[in-house]
Amino acid sequence: MALLYVTDLAYPARGRRYGDEDVHLTSRLREHFDLALCHPGDAAALLAHGFDAAVVRNSGPVIHHREEWDAFRAAARATGTRVYNPLTGRGDMAGKQYLLDLTAAGLPVIPTIDDPADLHLLPRSAAYAVKPKEGADSIGLHYTPAPSPRPGTHLIQPRIDFAYEVSFYFVDDTFQYALHAPDPDRRWELAPYDPTPADLAFARTFIEWNTLDHGIQRVDACRTPEGGLLLVELEDLNPYLSLDRLPAPTRTAFTTALVHSLHTFLEA
Incomplete structure (x- = not known):
């Protein structure tokens, strides 16, 4: 099966190395799929070449390439090419309206x-x-x-004077790992985090709300002075994974879960 892997390897992300993460991840995916990498600006045109799916990864904020993103979505519909994550996400993929909707629904969000x-x-x-x-x-x-x-x-x-930020990473609806930033002023200096059952229940609330059958999602939250968690962001388009912050067994387990998810997505 052939995948078009959409990434901006040179995007200057503060505190993150998009290129390194995607070079590592594609080296593992290449063992299971035929793979081609492309920049977000080239993705729409390349869909005509008959890929089984396009995988959107570290492609950068859509605000920097709105016309290209809209053209990519239109091309995916026109060619019938599947997109991973599916384009039905209700979180950041659809803009920030969900923060207003979740507030109105009384869910634990800033x-x-x-x-x-x-x-x-x-x-x-x-x-x-x-x-x-x-x-x-x-x-x-x-x-x-x-x-x-x-x-x-x-x-x-x-403005929330939170103790720290913590992120929960899922493939499909299965929790993979969590990372936290002990220093609130250094968002991307992350360390492994052992979530409590209550933490996972919090994160799953938003995974279930989003109703994506397949895909990678990151639930970002902050720990309030009172000890609870509030949602900061539900990243369901191209969440950075911070794979370099993980021990090797966890990184391998994540990649295995992603390969399985892609296979089931393509065979559905």
């Missing part, structure tokens, strides 16, 4: 609004995080005591 007139709905805070609705990777993020963006254009959240 409270989020998109209209300054609704500021009274948020917990009172000395400062609020304001970021573009179409943003990613902290692009355009700033803090202010009096947020005043045009309604519907930005997300507004109370």
Whole structure:
């Protein structure tokens, strides 16, 4: 089976090495699939060459290549090429609206609004995080005591003085590993984390909400001063995996799970 692996090997991700991760991962996948790598800007045109599926990995924020991403989605529909992760994700794949939806549903997420007139709905805070609705990777993020963006254009959240951030990584609906950043100011200096049953139940809440049958998902959360977890982000498009932070057996187990997921995805 032939896979088109979409990645931006040269993207300058702060604190992450996209190219290294994808070189490692494709070296393992090549043992099981015929594989071709391409830049996000070339993906739409290459779908016409008859790949069984396109695997979107470390392709960078869509905000940097919106037209190319839209063309890729249209080409996938036109050619009938499967995309992994499937394009039905309800998390970051579809934009940031899900943070508003989850807030309205009362789920454990950092409270989020998109209209300054609704500021009274948020917990009172000395400062609020304001970021573009179409943003990613902290692009355009700033803090202010009096947020005043045009309604519907930005997300507004109370600034949380969290103890640390923790990420839970899943393949399909199966938990693989967790990593945390002990220092809140150093998001990508990660260490292995042993989640409690309550932690995993928290993460699974969002995996089940997203209803993706196949794919890689990363549930990012912060530990509040009260000890609970709040969702920061549900990354279901191209989550960076921080494979270099894992012990070898965990890294191997993840790759094995990914190969199995891709096979079942292609055979479904």
